[in-house]
Amino acid sequence: MRRCDLIVLGAGPAGAEAALAASGAGLDVVLVEEAAAAGGQVWRAPAAASPPGLDPFPAEAEARAGAALRARLAASPVESWFGARAWSVIRPAEGGFRLDAAGPEGPLACAAPRLVAATGAVERVIPFPGWTLPGVIGLAAATVLLKAQGVLPGQRVVVAGCGPLLAAVAAKILAAGGEVVAVVDRAAPAEWLAASRALASRPRLLARGLGWALRIAGRRVPVHFAHAVRAAEGDEALRRLRIAPLDASGGFAPGGAERVLEADALCIGDGLVPGAEIPRLLRARLRFDRALGGWVPELDAEGRTSLPGLFAVGDGAGLRGQAPAVHAGRIAGLAAAQEAGRLDAAAFAAATAPERAALAGLAPFAAAMAGLMALRPGAVRDIAPETVICRCEDVTRGMLDAAFDEGAREVNQVKHFTRCGMGPCQGRSCGDVAAEIIAARLGGAREAAGFWTGRPPLRPVPLADLLGEFDYADIPIPAPAPL
Ligand SMILES: Cc1cc2nc3c(=O)[nH]c(=O)nc-3n(C[C@H](O)[C@H](O)[C@H](O)COP(=O)(O)OP(=O)(O)OC[C@H]3O[C@@H](n4cnc5c(N)ncnc54)[C@H](O)[C@@H]3O)c2cc1C
Known part of the structure; x- marks a missing residue:
């Protein structure tokens, strides 16, 4: 068991910066990350370097930022456990936190008085036939x-889907020589227009977004605003899509004309949901905030949850995007160092002041982005009864409605009735949509639909990693009961 001052779970922008800030202030930090390198979703490291001149996806600003972060981590005293899937976090009786992970060479465990959860977001897809x-x-x-x-x-x-990733992905495919048949955006042009003032608060990012839009327009790729995918069709693989216009609630407009698009791939994302699984697992207090993407931990200004010693930062604590994740991560790392007595109040205030100012300046842009990715109220209305919602356990919308009709009134009851969310992904893919369906049946009260109780394992894990090293001969066999 490795003991340290601070465990940071997740080496995306938020977690890596928290680890660097805490380590810079003198804490002994273990950084746990399931990917092979730091960077998280936005600064994901390439699997292998392409030979010079053969790289189909030339380095962008994001790739350079990721490389710089990885270099800073490598030069720091932070102990990084890459390829380590955390499957359990508990609060042992003696206090603090214990994290267990499936590492590349077997089980890993560490314990610390404090833990920063920086586990990022998960993608939402609103299911449709096919x-x-x-x-x-x-x-x-x-x-x-x-x-x-x-x-x-x-x-x-x-x-297809919504939010800024649409244009980013379409433009990247085009830049790499691929063909984009169409972009299908749930947002209407008016929604983009309404967000434009906040987006203009970060001119460089706005310019990048406009660059993507120009590339898409320059290649005459049709963009269908206020549309969504109604069905995907094909025998053994995707052949065509049917798309249809949306009404103001985000549901399909009654009588709206369908279009057919021939395609062999559909990249679809209907926004992100905060991956608040550690606060959920440890029973920290949560609140539902649609503007932040869903259920998020209650936090103070330094990222402290309601549980002493547990911090949450980045998209896992509420969707704000990469730049706010960096500053929130640094603040939490410094706060952990201050709690541990490594920074006095004056040093802490001085170190965090620029981070707090930067966070405040980024807030309007972050809110606009999260708004474009938010789940629209009518989006789940038209999901057909036979459509699979939980793909791990093959649970359809009709089965969720039947559970509601039989008396299930919140998501944990629905889970017990149907097995929805009980598969290997532990509800990370279907949880948000299932809860929204139940909330709609309850009259729209998403809070009343609740959230699934967090349980280990957080990730699918081999039994050998749960058991660790053992010998059958060492297992005590109780004496047989006398006859
Ligand atoms: C799949 C995906 C792709 C995205 N792509 C982009 C993009 O191209 N551009 C953009 O601007 N934004 C993108 N975003 C949004 C972007 O992730 C965030 O704004 C930003 O990266 C948030 O940083 P973060 O540190 O909070 O989370 P992340 O960057 O998501 O980092 C969280 C890290 O925690 C690790 N982790 C989580 N759970 C465990 C566990 N149990 N064990 C071990 N490690 C764990 C993950 O592997 C990940 O590296 C994407 C989001 C997602 C979900």
Whole structure:
């Protein structure tokens, strides 16, 4: 068991910066990350360097920022456990936190009085008939393919959903020589217009977004605003999509004309949901905040949750994006150092002042982005009864409605009735949509629908990692009961 001053779970922008700040202030830090390198979703490291001149996806600002972060971590005293999937975090009787992970060479465990949860966001997909066909992948998964593997998602790709990742993915596919058949955006032009003032508060990012839009327009890729995918069709793999216009609630407009798009790949993402699994697992207080993407931990200004010693930062604590994740991570890392007595009040105030100012300046942009990715109230209304919601356990919308009709009134009851969310992903893919369906049946009260109780394992894990090293001969066998 490795003992340290601070465990940081997640080496994206938030976690890596928290670890660096805490370590810079003198804490002994263990940083746990399931990927092979730091960077998280936005600064994901490529799987292998392409030979010079052969890189199909030339380095962008994000790739350079990721490389710089990895270099800073490598030069720091932070002990990074890469390739380590954390599957359990508990609060042992003696206090603090114990984290167990499945490492590349077997089980790993560490304990510390404080823990920063920086586990990022998960992607939401609003299910439709055919969404489980080969060829249909998450928009976020497409960014992984493009950034880490240097692979195009297909020959003829439709990019659909909502938020800034739409244009980013479409532009990246085009830049790599791929074909984008169409972009299908849930947002209406008026929603983009309404967000434009806040987006203009970060001119460089706005310019980058406009660059993507120009590339898409320059290649005459049709953009269908206020539309969504109604069905994906094909025999063994995706062949075509049917898309239809949306009404103001985000549901399909009654009588709206459908269009058919021929495609062999669909990259779809209907926004992100905060991955607040550690606060949920440890029973920290949560609150539902639609503007932040869903259930988020209650936090103070330094990222402290309601549990002493537990901090939460980055998208896992509420969707704000990469730049706020950096500053929130640094503040939490410094706060952990102050709690441990490594920084006095004056040094802490001086070190965190620029981070707090930067966070405040970034707030309007972050809110506008989260707003564009928010779940629209009508979005789940039109999901057909036979559509699979929980793909791990094959639970359909009709089964969720039947559970409600039989008396299930919140998501944990629905889980017991149907097994929805009980599969290997532990509800990370279906949880938000299932809760929204139940909330709609309750008259829209999302808080009343609740959230799934957090339980280990956080990730699928081999039994050998749970058991660790043991010998059958060492297992005590109780004496048989006398006859
Ligand atoms: C798949 C995906 C792709 C995205 N792509 C982009 C993009 O291209 N551009 C952009 O601007 N924004 C993108 N975003 C949004 C972006 O993730 C955030 O704004 C930003 O990266 C948030 O930083 P973070 O540190 O909070 O989380 P992340 O960057 O998500 O980092 C969280 C880290 O925690 C690790 N982790 C989580 N759980 C465990 C566990 N149990 N064990 C071990 N490690 C764990 C993850 O592997 C990850 O590296 C994407 C989001 C997602 C979900």
